[in-house]
Amino acid sequence: MAEFGLYGLAVMGQNFALNVAEKGFSISVCNRSPSKVDTCVERAEKELGENASNLKGYKDPAEFIKSLAKPRKVMFLVKAGAPVDACIDLFLEHLEEGDVLIDGGNEWFENSVRRGERCSEKGIMYLAMGVSGGEEGARNGPSLMPGGPREAYDLIKPIIEKVAAQTEAGPCTTYIGGPGSGNYVKMVHNGIEYSDMEGIGEAYTILKHVGGLDNEELAKVFSEWNKAELDSFLIEITAKILAKRDTDVYTDGGEKLEGNESRYVLDMVLDRTGSKGTGRMTVQSAAEHGVAAGGMSAALDARYIASDKDARGIMAPMLDGPTQMPELDKEQLIQDVRNALYCTKICSYAQGLNLIREASRQRDWNVDLGECSRIWLGGCIIRAKFLHRIKEAYDRDPDLANLLIDSEFKEEIATKQKSWRRVVSLCAAVGLPAPSMMACLSYYDQYRRETLPGAALVQAQRDFFGSHTFERKDKPRGEMYHCRWTDKHF
């Protein structure tokens, strides 16, 4: 009898299944279209050596379920949304009380809460587990974020702790919290990923357009940055992307394009960015929770404007603005951009973690933010060395109100902020967009000011046109006042 079952053998499912088998666990696999079962078994034979026999393929869902040891642990990695409900419909009739269903997809957390309730009526435990790291992570060690009944987590813990990415700080998985929490943490991870990527894109743009650095110089700069505080997967791949010549490019159908060693592939990539929805969901949820997430929402807007290439083509010649780039000390500019990127990154993580904290508070998930940071140290797209330091910040103070006021991060921003301000001022002066660096600097400056006169004015305006009332500085908080601003009321 197999210790684990996996249904859904597209990119993620196949790789996750091979990973489980490679780590020495017996696994049964199944998929709606039978051909993927054959492909997965063939891959196991090719890639797993003596562990290939740990993986067995099934084309009939009932046979698949029968092959599993009780209590059964069945994970599905299928398209999020209706397909997950279809899978639950398919499996519920074959499962028994005490079995565990695990959804590894990028699902909206409230759907998982609803599904958990439905499954629990039949005594089936439902876990929704965020899986990060894409295809490579699934195959060799992802970051895994499970949420749902603790008892279900305890049943799969021995397996997922081995399957997850391994770091000096332990396997990149932990029990996140109650129903929906795993999806939520994975969603915010993706929101942070959006802002990390946008910040790096802005740094590249500034160094290219203002600094005049060519691709080789840029690749060296990013490689250098990857040796210290910015050390991360995204900086590492950026250095590789910048240095890659225009070869090894294939059509979607697998046909190779004629290569050209004299140019870089990045210079041939159209500046139209796609997105799949997790960034939007994070920003929507931040708004619903009343948590400021300017870095992530600036990154999301940047993707929308980037995807609107045709409108930019029409509007660009019509909109006036500076065109001349100043002559600057190149080394100073590189250092400034590095510092600006780092400060922006700290703000984005602060926003993401505060969002998780607020969602957790509202739903009693009890998410440990230090543990969240630890399990992102490996196997995921936002893996970064500085997550160690974020973990330490929450170890120092588990109730830390904001990463910005942790003693170490506060000190770092204090020393680097002159650079950050120079970069943002430079971008404004020369007309280069740097939405996430600018939004994060505003976030920092808003929290730096105890008094925000503009906020008082906005509240007064709200009272003027909507009688929304206001509190007074000279009266206790919570006492509301209304002004008859004019003789004429409307």
Ligand code: NDP
């Ligand atoms: P896809 O999201 O492309 O989904 C394809 C799989 O879903 C196939 O196995 C397909 O079966 C199955 N499927 C679709 N509809 C149904 C249905 N009605 N009933 C049963 N099965 C159905 O696969 P991925 O591997 O890319 O992703 C799986 C999950 O993991 C998704 O939620 C995705 O968001 C998430 N994820 C993906 C990452 C990635 O890098 N791709 C990274 C992290 C998470 P069939 O073969 O029969 O069509």
